[in-house]
Amino acid sequence: MKKYILITVVITGLTSCFTLDDNLFNKSKLTEYKLDNYSGDVDFHLDNSFYIQDTMVHLFTLNSKATDESNATTIYALYIGDISKIATDTVIMYCHGNKDHMDFYWQRAKLLANTKSKNRFGVMMIDYRGYGMSEGKPTEDGLYADVDAALKWLKSKGLSNDRLVMYGFSMGTAPATKLSAESYSMKPSKLMLEAPFASAETMIQDGSGLAMPGDFFTTLKINNAEEIKTVTQPFFWIHGEADDFLNIDTHGAVVYSHYSGTYKESHRIPAAGHSTIQTTMGFQPYLKLVGDFITQH
Amino acid sequence: MRTNILLISITTLIYACSPGRYVKPLEKKQQAVNVSLGGPLIKYGAATIPIPFLTANYGYGIDSTLTAFGSANITAALFGNAQVELGVTKQVLKQNKYIPAISISPVLNIIYKNKDAKKLYPQLAINAFWEYGKHKNLIYAGLDNWFELSSKRAYGINQPNHWIFMPMIGHSFNNKKWNFNLEAKIIAPNISNEILVVDYVTPFKTHGALGVYFGCTRKF
Numbered sequence: 001m002k003k004y005i006l007i008t009v010v011i012t013g014l015t016s017c018f019t020l021d022d023n024l025f026n027k028s029k030l031t032e033y034k035l036d037n038y039s040g041d042v043d044f045h046l047d048n049s050f051y052i053q054d055t056m057v058h059l060f061t062l063n064s065k066a067t068d069e070s071n072a073t074t075i076y077a078l079y080i081g082d083i084s085k086i087a088t089d090t091v092i093m094y095c096h097g098n099k100d101h102m103d104f105y106w107q108r109a110k111l112l113a114n115t116k117s118k119n120r121f122g123v124m125m126i127d128y129r130g131y132g133m134s135e136g137k138p139t140e141d142g143l144y145a146d147v148d149a150a151l152k153w154l155k156s157k158g159l160s161n162d163r164l165v166m167y168g169f170s171m172g173t174a175p176a177t178k179l180s181a182e183s184y185s186m187k188p189s190k191l192m193l194e195a196p197f198a199s200a201e202t203m204i205q206d207g208s209g210l211a212m213p214g215d216f217f218t219t220l221k222i223n224n225a226e227e228i229k230t231v232t233q234p235f236f237w238i239h240g241e242a243d244d245f246l247n248i249d250t251h252g253a254v255v256y257s258h259y260s261g262t263y264k265e266s267h268r269i270p271a272a273g274h275s276t277i278q279t280t281m282g283f284q285p286y287l288k289l290v291g292d293f294i295t296q297h
Numbered sequence: 298m299r300t301n302i303l304l305i306s307i308t309t310l311i312y313a314c315s316p317g318r319y320v321k322p323l324e325k326k327q328q329a330v331n332v333s334l335g336g337p338l339i340k341y342g343a344a345t346i347p348i349p350f351l352t353a354n355y356g357y358g359i360d361s362t363l364t365a366f367g368s369a370n371i372t373a374a375l376f377g378n379a380q381v382e383l384g385v386t387k388q389v390l391k392q393n394k395y396i397p398a399i400s401i402s403p404v405l406n407i408i409y410k411n412k413d414a415k416k417l418y419p420q421l422a423i424n425a426f427w428e429y430g431k432h433k434n435l436i437y438a439g440l441d442n443w444f445e446l447s448s449k450r451a452y453g454i455n456q457p458n459h460w461i462f463m464p465m466i467g468h469s470f471n472n473k474k475w476n477f478n479l480e481a482k483i484i485a486p487n488i489s490n491e492i493l494v495v496d497y498v499t500p501f502k503t504h505g506a507l508g509v510y511f512g513c514t515r516k517f
Contacts, residue, residue, distance in 0.1 A: 198452060202450075202452070210461075211416075211445060211447035213410070213413065213414035213415070215414035216376065216414055217376060254452045254454070
Protein backbone atom coordinates (compact mmCIF):
# COMPACT_ATOMS: atom_id res chain seq x y z
CA MET A 1 0.00 0.00 0.00
CA LYS A 2 2.80 2.37 0.95
CA LYS A 3 4.42 1.73 -2.39
CA TYR A 4 1.29 2.75 -4.29
CA ILE A 5 0.87 5.90 -2.21
CA LEU A 6 4.48 6.83 -2.86
CA ILE A 7 4.13 6.22 -6.60
CA THR A 8 0.93 8.27 -6.68
CA VAL A 9 2.57 11.17 -4.86
CA VAL A 10 5.60 11.11 -7.14
CA ILE A 11 3.56 10.92 -10.33
CA THR A 12 1.22 13.63 -9.14
CA GLY A 13 4.17 15.86 -8.33
CA LEU A 14 5.95 15.26 -11.57
CA THR A 15 2.88 15.88 -13.66
CA SER A 16 1.56 18.88 -11.75
CA CYS A 17 3.41 21.39 -13.86
CA PHE A 18 3.06 24.31 -11.51
CA THR A 19 3.67 27.69 -13.00
CA LEU A 20 4.12 31.07 -11.41
CA ASP A 21 1.35 32.58 -13.47
CA ASP A 22 -1.07 33.04 -10.58
CA ASN A 23 1.61 34.86 -8.63
CA LEU A 24 1.92 37.54 -11.27
CA PHE A 25 -1.21 39.26 -10.10
CA ASN A 26 -1.67 41.07 -6.82
CA LYS A 27 -5.43 40.83 -6.45
CA SER A 28 -5.82 43.57 -3.84
CA LYS A 29 -9.44 43.79 -2.76
CA LEU A 30 -11.56 46.71 -1.58
CA THR A 31 -15.01 46.99 -0.11
CA GLU A 32 -15.50 50.57 -1.27
CA TYR A 33 -13.69 53.20 -3.32
CA LYS A 34 -12.59 56.32 -1.46
CA LEU A 35 -10.49 58.12 -4.09
CA ASP A 36 -9.44 61.45 -2.50
CA ASN A 37 -10.29 60.06 0.94
CA TYR A 38 -8.20 56.94 0.48
CA SER A 39 -5.75 56.73 3.38
CA GLY A 40 -3.63 53.81 2.21
CA ASP A 41 -0.17 54.06 0.69
CA VAL A 42 0.03 55.87 -2.63
CA ASP A 43 2.97 56.91 -4.79
CA PHE A 44 2.20 60.61 -4.39
CA HIS A 45 -0.50 63.05 -3.32
CA LEU A 46 -1.62 65.94 -5.49
CA ASP A 47 -2.42 69.31 -4.00
CA ASN A 48 -5.73 71.12 -4.36
CA SER A 49 -4.76 72.70 -7.65
CA PHE A 50 -5.34 69.30 -9.24
CA TYR A 51 -8.75 68.83 -7.61
CA ILE A 52 -11.44 67.30 -9.78
CA GLN A 53 -15.05 68.24 -9.08
CA ASP A 54 -17.26 65.41 -7.89
CA THR A 55 -19.56 65.95 -10.84
CA MET A 56 -16.71 65.01 -13.16
CA VAL A 57 -15.97 61.72 -11.38
CA HIS A 58 -18.12 58.75 -12.36
CA LEU A 59 -17.84 55.33 -10.75
CA PHE A 60 -19.78 52.51 -12.34
CA THR A 61 -19.62 48.85 -13.30
CA LEU A 62 -19.05 47.12 -16.62
CA ASN A 63 -19.58 43.58 -17.80
CA SER A 64 -16.42 42.00 -19.11
CA LYS A 65 -16.29 38.72 -20.99
CA ALA A 66 -13.21 37.08 -22.44
CA THR A 67 -13.63 35.12 -25.66
CA ASP A 68 -13.49 31.72 -23.95
CA GLU A 69 -15.85 32.63 -21.12
CA SER A 70 -19.53 31.80 -20.94
CA ASN A 71 -20.40 34.34 -18.26
CA ALA A 72 -19.51 37.99 -17.92
CA THR A 73 -17.54 39.34 -14.97
CA THR A 74 -18.55 42.56 -13.26
CA ILE A 75 -15.69 45.01 -13.02
CA TYR A 76 -15.51 48.56 -11.68
CA ALA A 77 -14.69 51.53 -13.84
CA LEU A 78 -14.00 55.20 -13.28
CA TYR A 79 -14.50 57.95 -15.81
CA ILE A 80 -13.06 61.39 -15.07
CA GLY A 81 -14.72 63.99 -17.24
CA ASP A 82 -18.08 64.89 -18.74
CA ILE A 83 -19.68 61.72 -20.05
CA SER A 84 -21.96 63.71 -22.33
CA LYS A 85 -18.89 65.09 -24.11
CA ILE A 86 -17.18 61.80 -24.83
CA ALA A 87 -18.52 62.03 -28.35
CA THR A 88 -16.29 65.04 -28.92
CA ASP A 89 -13.55 64.81 -26.30
CA THR A 90 -10.20 63.08 -26.47
CA VAL A 91 -9.99 60.31 -23.88
CA ILE A 92 -6.98 58.73 -22.19
CA MET A 93 -7.55 55.07 -21.40
CA TYR A 94 -5.35 54.58 -18.34
CA CYS A 95 -4.31 50.95 -17.67
CA HIS A 96 -2.98 50.82 -14.15
CA GLY A 97 -0.23 48.63 -12.73
CA ASN A 98 -0.36 45.45 -10.72
CA LYS A 99 -0.09 46.96 -7.28
CA ASP A 100 -3.41 47.52 -5.57
CA HIS A 101 -6.43 49.13 -7.21
CA MET A 102 -8.06 52.32 -8.47
CA ASP A 103 -7.85 54.02 -5.09
CA PHE A 104 -4.07 53.59 -5.25
CA TYR A 105 -3.93 54.90 -8.82
CA TRP A 106 -6.48 57.67 -8.33
CA GLN A 107 -3.77 60.30 -7.90
CA ARG A 108 -2.15 59.23 -11.16
CA ALA A 109 -5.44 59.27 -13.05
CA LYS A 110 -6.33 62.62 -11.55
CA LEU A 111 -2.98 63.99 -12.64
CA LEU A 112 -3.66 62.89 -16.20
CA ALA A 113 -7.07 64.58 -15.99
CA ASN A 114 -5.09 67.82 -15.57
CA THR A 115 -3.13 67.37 -18.79
CA LYS A 116 -2.97 70.70 -20.66
CA SER A 117 -5.76 71.99 -18.44
CA LYS A 118 -8.26 70.60 -15.99
CA ASN A 119 -10.54 68.09 -17.71
CA ARG A 120 -9.16 68.96 -21.12
CA PHE A 121 -9.06 65.21 -21.72
CA GLY A 122 -11.32 62.54 -20.33
CA VAL A 123 -9.60 59.77 -18.36
CA MET A 124 -10.95 56.24 -18.14
CA MET A 125 -9.66 53.71 -15.62
CA ILE A 126 -10.83 50.26 -14.54
CA ASP A 127 -9.97 47.75 -11.89
CA TYR A 128 -9.12 44.52 -13.62
CA ARG A 129 -11.05 41.47 -12.50
CA GLY A 130 -9.93 40.46 -9.01
CA TYR A 131 -8.61 43.94 -8.23
CA GLY A 132 -10.32 46.50 -6.00
CA MET A 133 -14.04 45.78 -6.02
CA SER A 134 -14.06 44.01 -9.36
CA GLU A 135 -15.25 40.45 -9.27
CA GLY A 136 -13.47 37.39 -10.57
CA LYS A 137 -9.93 36.12 -10.70
CA PRO A 138 -7.15 37.87 -12.61
CA THR A 139 -5.98 36.20 -15.79
CA GLU A 140 -3.97 37.34 -18.77
CA ASP A 141 -6.95 37.09 -21.11
CA GLY A 142 -9.05 38.79 -18.46
CA LEU A 143 -6.77 41.83 -18.52
CA TYR A 144 -7.41 42.32 -22.21
CA ALA A 145 -11.12 41.59 -21.93
CA ASP A 146 -11.51 44.07 -19.08
CA VAL A 147 -9.81 46.92 -20.90
CA ASP A 148 -11.80 46.04 -23.99
CA ALA A 149 -14.98 46.29 -21.93
CA ALA A 150 -13.97 49.86 -21.11
CA LEU A 151 -13.35 50.57 -24.80
CA LYS A 152 -16.79 49.21 -25.67
CA TRP A 153 -18.34 51.54 -23.14
CA LEU A 154 -16.40 54.52 -24.50
CA LYS A 155 -17.39 53.60 -28.02
CA SER A 156 -21.03 53.38 -26.96
CA LYS A 157 -20.72 56.95 -25.71
CA GLY A 158 -19.51 58.15 -29.06
CA LEU A 159 -15.72 58.00 -28.79
CA SER A 160 -13.95 57.45 -32.09
CA ASN A 161 -10.58 55.80 -32.63
CA ASP A 162 -8.82 59.03 -33.53
CA ARG A 163 -9.65 60.51 -30.10
CA LEU A 164 -8.60 57.51 -28.04
CA VAL A 165 -5.17 57.56 -26.41
CA MET A 166 -3.95 54.38 -24.71
CA TYR A 167 -1.75 54.80 -21.64
CA GLY A 168 -0.25 51.90 -19.71
CA PHE A 169 1.85 51.84 -16.54
CA SER A 170 3.98 48.82 -15.54
CA MET A 171 1.76 45.73 -15.82
CA GLY A 172 -0.85 47.94 -17.48
CA THR A 173 1.49 48.28 -20.43
CA ALA A 174 0.50 44.73 -21.42
CA PRO A 175 -3.17 45.42 -22.19
CA ALA A 176 -2.26 48.89 -23.47
CA THR A 177 0.13 47.46 -26.03
CA LYS A 178 -2.00 44.44 -26.88
CA LEU A 179 -5.11 46.50 -27.52
CA SER A 180 -3.13 48.98 -29.61
CA ALA A 181 -1.59 46.24 -31.72
CA GLU A 182 -4.53 43.96 -32.33
CA SER A 183 -8.17 44.21 -33.32
CA TYR A 184 -10.41 44.89 -30.38
CA SER A 185 -13.47 47.10 -30.00
CA MET A 186 -11.47 50.24 -30.72
CA LYS A 187 -8.09 51.07 -32.21
CA PRO A 188 -6.30 53.76 -30.21
CA SER A 189 -4.69 56.58 -32.15
CA LYS A 190 -1.68 56.78 -29.82
CA LEU A 191 0.14 54.54 -27.37
CA MET A 192 1.90 55.77 -24.24
CA LEU A 193 3.88 53.42 -22.03
CA GLU A 194 5.30 54.28 -18.63
CA ALA A 195 7.89 51.82 -17.23
CA PRO A 196 6.90 48.96 -19.51
CA PHE A 197 8.19 45.43 -19.12
CA ALA A 198 9.54 43.47 -22.07
CA SER A 199 8.31 39.99 -21.19
CA ALA A 200 7.93 37.49 -18.39
CA GLU A 201 11.13 35.87 -19.63
CA THR A 202 13.06 39.10 -19.14
CA MET A 203 11.73 39.32 -15.58
CA ILE A 204 12.95 35.80 -14.91
CA GLN A 205 16.34 36.51 -16.42
CA ASP A 206 16.69 39.76 -14.48
CA GLY A 207 15.63 38.00 -11.31
CA SER A 208 18.00 35.06 -11.63
CA GLY A 209 20.89 36.84 -13.31
CA LEU A 210 20.99 33.88 -15.69
CA ALA A 211 19.88 33.40 -19.30
CA MET A 212 17.04 31.11 -18.38
CA PRO A 213 14.16 30.31 -20.70
CA GLY A 214 10.94 31.84 -19.44
CA ASP A 215 9.09 28.62 -20.27
CA PHE A 216 10.67 27.05 -17.20
CA PHE A 217 8.29 28.99 -14.99
CA THR A 218 5.43 30.52 -16.83
CA THR A 219 2.95 29.92 -19.59
CA LEU A 220 2.08 33.59 -19.72
CA LYS A 221 2.24 34.98 -23.23
CA ILE A 222 2.54 38.58 -22.07
CA ASN A 223 5.24 39.96 -24.28
CA ASN A 224 5.36 43.68 -24.94
CA ALA A 225 8.68 43.36 -26.77
CA GLU A 226 7.01 41.27 -29.47
CA GLU A 227 3.61 42.91 -29.37
CA ILE A 228 5.04 46.38 -29.95
CA LYS A 229 6.33 45.26 -33.34
CA THR A 230 2.82 45.39 -34.75
CA VAL A 231 1.94 48.76 -33.24
CA THR A 232 1.90 51.44 -35.91
CA GLN A 233 0.36 54.33 -33.98
CA PRO A 234 2.60 57.12 -32.61
CA PHE A 235 4.39 55.80 -29.53
CA PHE A 236 5.55 57.54 -26.36
CA TRP A 237 7.88 55.81 -23.90
CA ILE A 238 8.87 57.13 -20.48
CA HIS A 239 11.00 55.22 -17.99
CA GLY A 240 13.02 55.98 -14.85
CA GLU A 241 16.73 55.38 -15.23
CA ALA A 242 16.86 54.21 -11.61
CA ASP A 243 13.96 51.77 -12.00
CA ASP A 244 14.96 48.92 -9.68
CA PHE A 245 11.98 46.79 -10.59
CA LEU A 246 11.73 46.85 -14.37
CA ASN A 247 15.20 47.72 -15.53
CA ILE A 248 15.21 50.46 -18.14
CA ASP A 249 17.71 48.71 -20.40
CA THR A 250 16.45 45.14 -20.27
CA HIS A 251 12.77 46.08 -20.36
CA GLY A 252 11.80 49.53 -21.58
CA ALA A 253 14.61 50.11 -24.02
CA VAL A 254 13.93 46.75 -25.67
CA VAL A 255 10.27 47.61 -26.15
CA TYR A 256 11.19 51.01 -27.53
CA SER A 257 13.76 49.60 -29.95
CA HIS A 258 11.28 47.04 -31.29
CA TYR A 259 8.76 49.68 -32.30
CA SER A 260 8.84 50.41 -35.99
CA GLY A 261 5.70 52.45 -36.53
CA THR A 262 5.18 55.99 -37.73
CA TYR A 263 6.55 58.03 -34.82
CA LYS A 264 8.20 57.40 -31.47
CA GLU A 265 9.66 59.44 -28.68
CA SER A 266 11.54 58.37 -25.58
CA HIS A 267 12.00 60.00 -22.20
CA ARG A 268 14.61 58.49 -19.90
CA ILE A 269 14.18 60.21 -16.58
CA PRO A 270 17.40 60.48 -14.54
CA ALA A 271 17.16 59.30 -10.91
CA ALA A 272 13.53 58.24 -11.27
CA GLY A 273 12.49 54.85 -9.94
CA HIS A 274 9.69 52.57 -11.00
CA SER A 275 6.96 54.61 -9.40
CA THR A 276 8.59 58.00 -9.06
CA ILE A 277 8.75 59.48 -12.54
CA GLN A 278 6.12 62.11 -11.82
CA THR A 279 7.59 63.17 -8.51
CA THR A 280 11.16 63.11 -9.75
CA MET A 281 10.60 65.26 -12.80
CA GLY A 282 7.75 67.32 -11.33
CA PHE A 283 4.05 67.17 -12.11
CA GLN A 284 3.95 70.03 -14.60
CA PRO A 285 6.96 68.92 -16.69
CA TYR A 286 5.45 65.44 -16.79
CA LEU A 287 2.07 66.76 -17.87
CA LYS A 288 3.73 68.91 -20.53
CA LEU A 289 5.39 65.86 -22.07
CA VAL A 290 2.15 63.92 -22.02
CA GLY A 291 0.09 66.80 -23.34
CA ASP A 292 2.49 67.71 -26.10
CA PHE A 293 2.58 64.15 -27.34
CA ILE A 294 -1.20 63.87 -27.39
CA THR A 295 -1.77 67.17 -29.14
CA GLN A 296 1.17 67.26 -31.52
CA HIS A 297 1.46 63.73 -32.85
CA MET B 298 3.41 44.14 -9.87
CA ARG B 299 6.08 44.14 -7.25
CA THR B 300 4.69 42.13 -4.38
CA ASN B 301 3.72 38.74 -5.66
CA ILE B 302 5.89 38.60 -8.71
CA LEU B 303 8.83 38.07 -6.40
CA LEU B 304 8.10 34.38 -6.63
CA ILE B 305 9.09 34.43 -10.26
CA SER B 306 12.54 35.55 -9.38
CA ILE B 307 13.09 33.55 -6.29
CA THR B 308 12.06 30.37 -7.97
CA THR B 309 14.65 30.83 -10.62
CA LEU B 310 17.16 30.40 -7.85
CA ILE B 311 16.13 26.79 -7.62
CA TYR B 312 18.66 26.24 -10.25
CA ALA B 313 21.53 28.03 -8.71
CA CYS B 314 21.51 27.23 -5.06
CA SER B 315 21.25 23.60 -4.17
CA PRO B 316 23.58 22.57 -1.34
CA GLY B 317 26.91 20.87 -1.87
CA ARG B 318 26.35 17.17 -2.52
CA TYR B 319 29.27 15.12 -1.29
CA VAL B 320 32.04 16.96 0.42
CA LYS B 321 33.72 13.76 1.55
CA PRO B 322 33.49 10.75 -0.79
CA LEU B 323 31.64 7.62 0.32
CA GLU B 324 33.46 4.41 1.12
CA LYS B 325 34.10 2.02 -1.75
CA LYS B 326 30.80 0.45 -2.94
CA GLN B 327 28.88 2.38 -0.31
CA GLN B 328 25.56 3.87 -1.42
CA ALA B 329 23.66 6.82 -0.03
CA VAL B 330 20.44 8.66 -0.59
CA ASN B 331 20.03 12.25 0.48
CA VAL B 332 17.19 14.69 0.72
CA SER B 333 17.89 18.36 1.24
CA LEU B 334 15.64 21.30 1.86
CA GLY B 335 16.42 24.99 1.83
CA GLY B 336 17.20 27.98 -0.27
CA PRO B 337 18.00 31.66 -0.25
CA LEU B 338 16.63 33.85 2.49
CA ILE B 339 14.23 36.53 1.41
CA LYS B 340 12.09 39.12 3.09
CA TYR B 341 8.51 38.08 2.67
CA GLY B 342 6.25 40.62 4.29
CA ALA B 343 7.63 41.21 7.77
CA ALA B 344 9.33 37.82 7.94
CA THR B 345 12.66 36.50 6.70
CA ILE B 346 12.23 33.02 5.28
CA PRO B 347 14.28 30.52 3.30
CA ILE B 348 12.74 29.38 0.05
CA PRO B 349 11.97 25.71 0.59
CA PHE B 350 13.60 24.03 -2.38
CA LEU B 351 13.71 20.27 -2.25
CA THR B 352 16.28 17.99 -3.90
CA ALA B 353 16.88 14.24 -3.79
CA ASN B 354 20.24 12.63 -4.42
CA TYR B 355 21.80 9.22 -4.88
CA GLY B 356 25.52 8.54 -4.54
CA TYR B 357 27.78 5.53 -5.06
CA GLY B 358 31.34 5.09 -3.86
CA ILE B 359 33.43 4.02 -6.83
CA ASP B 360 36.39 3.88 -4.51
CA SER B 361 37.20 5.52 -1.22
CA THR B 362 38.28 8.76 -2.90
CA LEU B 363 35.74 8.94 -5.73
CA THR B 364 31.95 9.09 -5.47
CA ALA B 365 29.56 9.39 -8.40
CA PHE B 366 26.20 10.95 -7.78
CA GLY B 367 22.99 12.10 -9.39
CA SER B 368 20.39 14.51 -8.06
CA ALA B 369 16.85 15.36 -9.01
CA ASN B 370 15.34 18.72 -8.16
CA ILE B 371 11.86 17.98 -6.87
CA THR B 372 10.76 21.61 -6.79
CA ALA B 373 11.78 22.01 -10.42
CA ALA B 374 9.74 18.92 -11.27
CA LEU B 375 6.68 20.54 -9.77
CA PHE B 376 7.12 23.26 -12.36
CA GLY B 377 7.25 20.65 -15.11
CA ASN B 378 11.01 20.92 -15.52
CA ALA B 379 13.30 17.93 -15.45
CA GLN B 380 16.41 19.06 -13.61
CA VAL B 381 19.16 16.61 -12.82
CA GLU B 382 22.71 16.99 -11.61
CA LEU B 383 25.29 14.41 -12.58
CA GLY B 384 28.73 14.57 -11.07
CA VAL B 385 31.54 13.09 -9.07
CA THR B 386 33.35 14.06 -5.91
CA LYS B 387 37.07 13.35 -5.89
CA GLN B 388 39.18 13.71 -2.77
CA VAL B 389 42.52 15.07 -3.84
CA LEU B 390 44.17 15.65 -0.46
CA LYS B 391 43.97 13.80 2.86
CA GLN B 392 43.54 15.57 6.16
CA ASN B 393 46.76 16.03 8.11
CA LYS B 394 45.86 17.20 11.61
CA TYR B 395 44.71 20.79 11.12
CA ILE B 396 45.46 20.84 7.42
CA PRO B 397 42.14 20.03 5.82
CA ALA B 398 41.32 17.38 3.30
CA ILE B 399 40.43 18.76 -0.11
CA SER B 400 37.83 17.50 -2.55
CA ILE B 401 36.54 18.72 -5.89
CA SER B 402 33.15 18.09 -7.46
CA PRO B 403 32.63 18.71 -11.16
CA VAL B 404 28.91 18.57 -11.98
CA LEU B 405 26.70 18.90 -15.00
CA ASN B 406 23.39 20.53 -14.16
CA ILE B 407 20.84 19.78 -16.85
CA ILE B 408 17.39 21.38 -17.07
CA TYR B 409 14.89 20.38 -19.71
CA LYS B 410 11.31 21.39 -20.37
CA ASN B 411 10.97 21.19 -24.10
CA LYS B 412 13.14 21.57 -27.17
CA ASP B 413 13.01 25.35 -26.87
CA ALA B 414 13.56 25.48 -23.13
CA LYS B 415 16.64 23.61 -22.04
CA LYS B 416 19.85 24.58 -20.27
CA LEU B 417 23.11 23.04 -19.20
CA TYR B 418 25.17 24.57 -16.43
CA PRO B 419 28.63 23.21 -15.59
CA GLN B 420 29.48 23.45 -11.91
CA LEU B 421 32.70 23.02 -10.03
CA ALA B 422 32.81 22.86 -6.25
CA ILE B 423 36.04 22.93 -4.27
CA ASN B 424 35.82 21.95 -0.61
CA ALA B 425 38.11 21.83 2.37
CA PHE B 426 36.95 19.63 5.24
CA TRP B 427 38.01 18.52 8.66
CA GLU B 428 36.84 15.37 10.40
CA TYR B 429 36.72 15.37 14.16
CA GLY B 430 35.48 13.32 17.09
CA LYS B 431 34.38 9.75 17.58
CA HIS B 432 31.65 9.98 14.96
CA LYS B 433 33.90 11.68 12.44
CA ASN B 434 31.64 14.69 12.18
CA LEU B 435 32.60 17.04 9.44
CA ILE B 436 33.21 20.77 9.27
CA TYR B 437 33.69 22.10 5.80
CA ALA B 438 34.11 25.26 3.81
CA GLY B 439 34.16 25.60 0.09
CA LEU B 440 33.44 27.41 -3.07
CA ASP B 441 30.75 26.34 -5.51
CA ASN B 442 31.02 27.78 -9.01
CA TRP B 443 28.36 27.98 -11.68
CA PHE B 444 29.08 28.85 -15.25
CA GLU B 445 26.56 30.47 -17.59
CA LEU B 446 27.53 29.48 -21.12
CA SER B 447 25.01 31.62 -23.00
CA SER B 448 26.37 34.87 -24.33
CA LYS B 449 22.94 36.37 -25.03
CA ARG B 450 19.73 36.75 -23.13
CA ALA B 451 16.26 37.44 -24.47
CA TYR B 452 16.13 39.99 -27.31
CA GLY B 453 19.84 39.78 -27.97
CA ILE B 454 20.89 41.47 -24.74
CA ASN B 455 24.37 40.49 -23.63
CA GLN B 456 24.40 38.08 -20.72
CA PRO B 457 26.36 40.00 -18.08
CA ASN B 458 27.22 37.19 -15.69
CA HIS B 459 29.10 34.06 -16.74
CA TRP B 460 30.57 33.06 -13.41
CA ILE B 461 28.49 32.76 -10.30
CA PHE B 462 30.42 31.74 -7.24
CA MET B 463 29.05 30.73 -3.91
CA PRO B 464 31.22 30.54 -0.80
CA MET B 465 29.77 28.07 1.68
CA ILE B 466 30.31 26.67 5.13
CA GLY B 467 28.71 23.64 6.68
CA HIS B 468 28.66 20.98 9.30
CA SER B 469 27.73 17.32 9.04
CA PHE B 470 26.66 15.29 12.08
CA ASN B 471 27.48 11.69 11.35
CA ASN B 472 26.72 8.27 12.67
CA LYS B 473 27.01 4.86 11.13
CA LYS B 474 23.94 5.00 8.90
CA TRP B 475 22.76 8.60 8.97
CA ASN B 476 24.24 12.03 8.32
CA PHE B 477 22.53 15.31 9.10
CA ASN B 478 23.86 18.33 7.38
CA LEU B 479 23.55 22.09 7.89
CA GLU B 480 24.97 24.47 5.34
CA ALA B 481 25.02 28.19 4.71
CA LYS B 482 25.94 29.61 1.34
CA ILE B 483 26.44 33.09 -0.01
CA ILE B 484 24.95 32.99 -3.48
CA ALA B 485 26.54 35.23 -6.08
CA PRO B 486 28.10 37.89 -3.83
CA ASN B 487 29.61 39.39 -6.97
CA ILE B 488 26.22 40.22 -8.50
CA SER B 489 24.10 43.19 -7.55
CA ASN B 490 20.64 42.34 -6.24
CA GLU B 491 19.43 45.90 -6.39
CA ILE B 492 17.76 45.65 -9.77
CA LEU B 493 16.09 42.36 -8.91
CA VAL B 494 12.49 42.25 -7.87
CA VAL B 495 13.17 40.20 -4.75
CA ASP B 496 14.38 41.48 -1.41
CA TYR B 497 17.14 38.99 -0.77
CA VAL B 498 18.73 38.83 2.65
CA THR B 499 22.50 38.95 2.43
CA PRO B 500 25.41 40.13 4.55
CA PHE B 501 26.55 42.16 1.56
CA LYS B 502 23.26 44.09 1.45
CA THR B 503 23.31 45.09 -2.20
CA HIS B 504 24.87 41.93 -3.57
CA GLY B 505 23.96 38.27 -3.69
CA ALA B 506 21.75 36.23 -1.39
CA LEU B 507 22.26 34.08 1.69
CA GLY B 508 21.06 30.49 1.45
CA VAL B 509 20.53 28.02 4.28
CA TYR B 510 20.02 24.29 3.82
CA PHE B 511 19.27 21.19 5.82
CA GLY B 512 20.11 17.75 4.49
CA CYS B 513 19.51 14.21 5.63
CA THR B 514 21.51 11.25 4.27
CA ARG B 515 20.96 7.52 4.70
CA LYS B 516 23.95 5.31 3.93
CA PHE B 517 23.79 1.69 2.84
